[in-house]
Amino acid sequence: MDVLIHAVVGLHIIGIAALLGGFLTQMKAMGKGEARMVPAMLHGALTMLVTGVALVGLNQAEDYSVNTVKIGVKLALLVVILGLVYVKRDDDKVEAPVFGVVGGLTVVNIFIALLWT
Template identity: 65%
Template structure:
């Protein structure tokens, strides 16, 4: 069961990397001058990967009789659903406001810090 848990943790981290990588490619230091800001496909697939693997991780952890904070899990899912909604709704737009992409990145970072720091 531990191998399965570690496999899905790795996939969850890959989803985080895809989402944050997509955000970073759209922000000023890495974006080309004059390039329109968009919600790139990596952001959508990363968010979906995070959601699916996160649900599986909760199930595996519950099956091992480990207590999880329902409030923490609920908060993380709520933040991820907001991120997923923003990315999904704006995925076909040619340009989006840069602050929207920044908000997606900030919410994703908040989700990471909730996971790591909330014990």
């Protein structure tokens, strides 16, 4: 089961890489006011959601401790990110503050994962 958990963690990291990578590729366009939510951002956020839920279930199935408050905060941030990306996915241009919120919350989510023990 540990191999499965590690594989799902790998997929979770790929999801965050897609979300953050999509954001970073649009940074120059954000400065010009021409940023848009690229499909990688939506797919990355959805991958994070699915694999995050799977990780919680797999860890609980193995009787590993799960910090439910941390998971709740990360889930809340991801729902906001996913909502913004989903709603703005078809817009040709996304306002810089909205786009910046997505990037900022993504970075916060990463640091919560790494630093909150």
